[in-house]
Amino acid sequence: MQPPISCKSLVKKYGDKTAVAGIDLEVPAGICFGLLGPNGAGKTTTVEMLEGLHAPTSGTIELFGVRWGAGRDQEIRARMGVALQETQLGDKQTVREILRLFRSFYPSGRTVDDVIRAVNLMPEQNQRFHTLSGGQKQRVALATALVGDPELLFLDEPTTGLDPRARQSLWAVVEAFRAEGGTVVLTTHYMDEAANLCDDIAVMDLGRIIAQGSPAALIDSLGDVQFVEFEVGSAPPTFVPGVLAECRAVRKVEERRGRLRLTIDRELEALTSVLAELKGREVVPVGLSSHQATLDDVFLHLTGKELEGD
Amino acid sequence: MTDAAQKPASGARETSHPLLELVQARLREFYREPGILFWVFGFPLLMALGLGIAFRQKQPTLPEVAVVRTTESASARELERAVTSSPRLHARAVTAEQATRELARAKIDLVLEMTDDGVRYRFDPMQDRSPLARAVADDVVQTAAGRRSLLPVSDVTDARIGSRYIDFLIPGLIGLNLMGSSLWSIGYNLVVQRKRRLLRRYAVTPMQRGHLLLSYMVSRLLFLLLEVVVLVAFGIALFQTQVQGSYLNLLLVSILGGASFAGLSLLIGARLENAEVASGWMNLVQLPMWVVSGCFFSYERFPEWTHRFIELLPLTALVNALRAIYNEGAGLVALGPELLVLGIWGAIPFVIALRTFRWQ
Numbered sequence: 001m002q003p004p005i006s007c008k009s010l011v012k013k014y015g016d017k018t019a020v021a022g023i024d025l026e027v028p029a030g031i032c033f034g035l036l037g038p039n040g041a042g043k044t045t046t047v048e049m050l051e052g053l054h055a056p057t058s059g060t061i062e063l064f065g066v067r068w069g070a071g072r073d074q075e076i077r078a079r080m081g082v083a084l085q086e087t088q089l090g091d092k093q094t095v096r097e098i099l100r101l102f103r104s105f106y107p108s109g110r111t112v113d114d115v116i117r118a119v120n121l122m123p124e125q126n127q128r129f130h131t132l133s134g135g136q137k138q139r140v141a142l143a144t145a146l147v148g149d150p151e152l153l154f155l156d157e158p159t160t161g162l163d164p165r166a167r168q169s170l171w172a173v174v175e176a177f178r179a180e181g182g183t184v185v186l187t188t189h190y191m192d193e194a195a196n197l198c199d200d201i202a203v204m205d206l207g208r209i210i211a212q213g214s215p216a217a218l219i220d221s222l223g224d225v226q227f228v229e230f231e232v233g234s235a236p237p238t239f240v241p242g243v244l245a246e247c248r249a250v251r252k253v254e255e256r257r258g259r260l261r262l263t264i265d266r267e268l269e270a271l272t273s274v275l276a277e278l279k280g281r282e283v284v285p286v287g288l289s290s291h292q293a294t295l296d297d298v299f300l301h302l303t304g305k306e307l308e309g310d
Numbered sequence: 311m312t313d314a315a316q317k318p319a320s321g322a323r324e325t326s327h328p329l330l331e332l333v334q335a336r337l338r339e340f341y342r343e344p345g346i347l348f349w350v351f352g353f354p355l356l357m358a359l360g361l362g363i364a365f366r367q368k369q370p371t372l373p374e375v376a377v378v379r380t381t382e383s384a385s386a387r388e389l390e391r392a393v394t395s396s397p398r399l400h401a402r403a404v405t406a407e408q409a410t411r412e413l414a415r416a417k418i419d420l421v422l423e424m425t426d427d428g429v430r431y432r433f434d435p436m437q438d439r440s441p442l443a444r445a446v447a448d449d450v451v452q453t454a455a456g457r458r459s460l461l462p463v464s465d466v467t468d469a470r471i472g473s474r475y476i477d478f479l480i481p482g483l484i485g486l487n488l489m490g491s492s493l494w495s496i497g498y499n500l501v502v503q504r505k506r507r508l509l510r511r512y513a514v515t516p517m518q519r520g521h522l523l524l525s526y527m528v529s530r531l532l533f534l535l536l537e538v539v540v541l542v543a544f545g546i547a548l549f550q551t552q553v554q555g556s557y558l559n560l561l562l563v564s565i566l567g568g569a570s571f572a573g574l575s576l577l578i579g580a581r582l583e584n585a586e587v588a589s590g591w592m593n594l595v596q597l598p599m600w601v602v603s604g605c606f607f608s609y610e611r612f613p614e615w616t617h618r619f620i621e622l623l624p625l626t627a628l629v630n631a632l633r634a635i636y637n638e639g640a641g642l643v644a645l646g647p648e649l650l651v652l653g654i655w656g657a658i659p660f661v662i663a664l665r666t667f668r669w670q
Contacts, residue, residue, distance in 0.1 A: 088506035092342040
């Protein structure tokens with residue numbers, strides 16, 4: 001069986017700007033593949049090329065073993081579904097009318113009732129789109145992607161701006177799709193979303209994939225480290241944070257958004273020595289916390305940028 | 311995934327042809343938006359009503375004459391009766407002081423004084439209507455005194471249908487309305503849908519891309535029929551206008567006009583992503599033609615050398631063709647040049663738009 005997505009040496013240039021600088025990807029059937037990266041990393045361009053919206057400057061893309069532009073585009077489109085973030089699907093149309101419209105585009109697919117039930121919008125099915133909440137709109141967008149009964153689902157920032165409950169309910173729909181053997185390509189800002197849903201993650205920066213693997217493998221790649229963070233409440237003017245790097249078991253000291261962030265090896269040993277050092281220098285730490293490495297830390301380590309809030 | 315395998319037919323039954331679904335979606339966007347309905351139907355009707363009333367045909371007004379008699383002679387009394395009862399004048403007998411006052415205020419056009427010496431006319435030669443009042447009054451006076459015409463003359467009055475301002479206005483408003491609604495309902499909408507990423511969303515489905523544009527054309531055509539019917543019916547019902555030519559020709563020219571502006575509109579909407587920029591372009595297309603194309607007043611008032619350029623504008627061609635059918639009963643063959651202008655304005659932008667259209 002041909003993999004849902006396979007691309008080689010993918011490059012996209014706009015004038016003399018290179019948005020995507022040579023990407024190789026293979027997404028096997030049945031997995032959830034996450035594409036992460038800060039804004040401008042090239043992930044939107046990459047996904048739009050995969051979806052057949054842009055032709056690559058060079059390189060090849062095959063979906064289900066078929067290239068875009070080979071006269072079988074409609075066949076590929078019939079096998080995929082796309083949910084874009086913040087698509088205004090038609091303010092004056094009801095949920096049911098929107099789904100009827102999208103269903104009519106596909107030669108075969110699920111029933112409108114079936115997808116409305118799948119995304120849990122039965123009570124809202126006759127409401128107009130503009131009266132829906134953000135989470136409900138996102139679920140309609142997901143339903144339009146599911147109504148053609150796709151084998152491959154593209155999700156673009158599916159939960160941006162949603163509250164935790166709305167995110168959970170959206171994730172449940174994606175999980176159900178995967179449980180039936182569907183393949184998912186997901187772009188997201190949220191590391192917890194990627195950790196929850198994805199089997200395989202590619203981290204993009206400056207048009208390239210700079211790391212790839214399962215969430216656990218990516219976290220392991222940082223080595224056996226933990227993190228301590230705190231704010232400096234009060235300190236004598238002579239205090240320089242860099243001195244903390246001299247403490248036992250501390251690998252690295254960084255300053256981020258007014259907080260100090262220490263990368264450490266052995267939690268107890270490091271904390272004891274850091275606190276003693278701070279006390280000796282009459283520095284008062286506020287809001288001190290420590291945590292295991294997460295995808296956020298991986299991302300920060302790889303790109304030097306934070307994902308959320310950009 | 312397994313769902314489709316189990317009941318493959320159930321999904322196909324409940325939804326109709328994609329073109330039909332797209333047209334329905336377009337129509338819903340219209341009739342569920344009261345604001346759009348007002349601008350498409352209410353506004354032109356209000357404009358027709360307002361202008362129709364403001365410029366409605368009035369009865370020609372008679373010269374206002376004040377008669378002052380300072381003599382008691384029988385012949386003067388006789389003359390006064392003849393003047394005040396003449397259907398060609400609006401004459402009243404007043405005192406000398408009152409006559410002077412009313413003349414000063416331009417309330418009357420002429421003072422007719424009857425003295426022992428005869429008749430004297432007093433008027434302000436700078437008032438447009440006064441020399442005419444004098445001539446008519448003098449004719450009444452002389453005729454009453456026994457003057458006969460030396461040469462036999464006769465009058466033929468000819469109040470033509472279709473020569474009133476409202477007859478001029480209604481075809482103009484139809485043209486104006488077709489321009490406005492065709493421009494805005496297609497191009498502007500495409501820009502908004504592109505901005506909302508709906509076009510991009512459609513582009514990643516197996517939708518036939520031509521169906522989307524076709525759905526715009528079909529829904530435009532349906533609304534165009536309604537607009538024309540409503541305005542024509544309004545003119546007939548309220549102002550007794552008459553369509554001299556054939557209704558079919560009126561409709562065909564309206565459709566060609568609508569299609570012509572639809573082509574321009576599609577061109578404006580082919581690539582833009584910003585609604586404000588799009589409305590700027592729409593206005594740039596619309597406003598000059600509002601002024602020069604002769605919807606409200608004839609472009610004959612502009613200098614002679616501008617006419618041949620004005621006549622190349624699509625709105626001018628449309629309004630001229632509609633007026634010729636409406637008021638002169640012209641057939642399509644006689645309208646060849648106008649139809650050609652409309653065809654060219656529609657076809658060239660349409661082709662360019664299709665080649666440059668952007669889905670995202």
